[in-house]
Amino acid sequence: DTGVSQNPRHKITKRGQNVTFRCDPISEHNRLYWYRQTLGQGPEFLTYFQNEAQLEKSRLLSDRFSAERPKGSFSTLEIQRTEQGDSAMYLCASSFVVGQGYSPLHFGNGTRLTVT
Amino acid sequence: DAKTTQPNSMESNEEEPVHLPCNHSTISGTDYIHWYRQLPSQGPEYVIHGLTSNVNNRMASLAIAEDRKSSTLILHRATLRDAAVYYCILTSNAGNNRKLIWGLGTSLAVNP
Numbered sequence: 592d593t594g595v596s597q598n599p600r601h602k603i604t605k606r607g608q609n610v611t612f613r614c615d616p617i618s619e620h621n622r623l624y625w626y627r628q629t630l631g632q633g634p635e636f637l638t639y640f641q642n643e644a645q646l647e648k649s650r651l652l653s654d655r656f657s658a659e660r661p662k663g664s665f666s667t668l669e670i671q672r673t674e675q676g677d678s679a680m681y682l683c684a685s686s687f688v689v690g691q692g693y694s695p696l697h698f699g700n701g702t703r704l705t706v707t
Numbered sequence: 708d709a710k711t712t713q714p715n716s717m718e719s720n721e722e723e724p725v726h727l728p729c730n731h732s733t734i735s736g737t738d739y740i741h742w743y744r745q746l747p748s749q750g751p752e753y754v755i756h757g758l759t760s761n762v763n764n765r766m767a768s769l770a771i772a773e774d775r776k777s778s779t780l781i782l783h784r785a786t787l788r789d790a791a792v793y794y795c796i797l798t799s800n801a802g803n804n805r806k807l808i809w810g811l812g813t814s815l816a817v818n819p
Contacts, residue, residue, distance in 0.1 A: 595750070633794055633809025634751065682750050696743075696807070698750030 593617075595699035597683050603705045604673055611669045612702045616685030623666050624696065625658055626682040627651065634682055640666060673706045680704075711795045716814040719785045727780040727813055729795030734775050739798050741807065742769065742780050744791040751794065754780065790817045 596615040604610050616623050621642050626634035637656070638648045642663035652658075655673075660666040670677055680701040686694040712730040719725040731740065742754040755762055755769045757778075762769040768781040782789055794812040 631811070633812055634807075635809070636807065684750070693739075693756065695741075695753030695756070696751070698752065700748070700750050 595683055595685055595697050597681075597699035597702050599702055600700065601703045601705075603707065606675060606706055607672055609669065609671045610673060610704060611667055612681055612683075612704075614666045614668070614683030614685075614699060616665070616683070617687075617697055618664075620685035620687045620694075620697070621663070622686045622688050622694075623660055624684040624686075625666070625668050626684065628680040628682055628701070629678075637668075670704075673704075675706045678704055678706045710808075711797060711810055713793075713795055713810060713813045715811065716816070718816045718818065719782075719789075720818045721787060722784050725782040725785045725789070725815065725817075727782075727793050727795075727815065728777065729779070730777045731795070731797055732776045734797060735799070737799050740769065740771060740775075740778050741796045741798060742767070742793060743796065743807075744789075744793045745812070746788075746791045754793070785815075785817045787817050787819060790815055 598613045602610055624639040625637040627637055628634040635651060636649050637652050638658050640660040643660050655671045658668045680703050682698055682701045684696040684698040686696050688694050739756055739758050741756040743751040744754050745751045755764055755767050757769045757771055770779045792812040792814050794809050796807045796809060
């Protein structure tokens with residue numbers, strides 16, 4: 592178990608550029624989540640996947656944001672035409688859930704995006 | 708999901724117990740209480756969760772009030788590594804962690 596891995600750790604981009612982040616969850620985990628966290632705030636839910644299916648998206652996830660999880664393994668989060676307000680830490684988490692059973696979220700250390 | 712209220716910050720001395728309070732006066736009968744913590748420059752880390760009864764694990768203890776309107780996370784002997792932001796979160800069932808609603812948490816400082 593190597594934990595949840597996120598790449599890159601830091602990304603600096605100019606406004607208007609597209610960026611893509613990658614998340615590799617714990618291998619046997621069927622759920623994968625994306626959160627966004629700005630300085631001094633708690634994480635905010637963006638979206639989550641059950642295997643390869645994207646089951647829920649937050650209203651925070653504008654049409655410039657898209658997430659995929661092909662084959663139910665790693666996931667990518669793409670932001671098109673970045674804006675300065677997109678500057679934040681993007682956190683990925685995974686868990687293994689069967690029915691109503693409990694499984695805590697396992698988080699990666701995030702990708703910090705700075706839009707200049 | 709019901710809202711939680713936590714103090715913005717707390718301070719403790721190394722090797723002393725720490726009691727981190729959380730108020731959740733609008734909790735419903737099916738809400739679980741979760742605690743996560745976030746060390747500097749890291750993602751959040753699960754600490755403990757419970758429903759009605761007090762819970763213990765290797766990291767901490769969770770004491771839940773009889774009316775469930777408040778709970779306390781107990782670190783039995785604080786270490787410098789316990790300096791983090793601690794989040795108290797409610798979800799409507801144990802498996803419903805798909806969109807935990809996070810507040811601002813309590814920033815814990817541990818003095819050597």
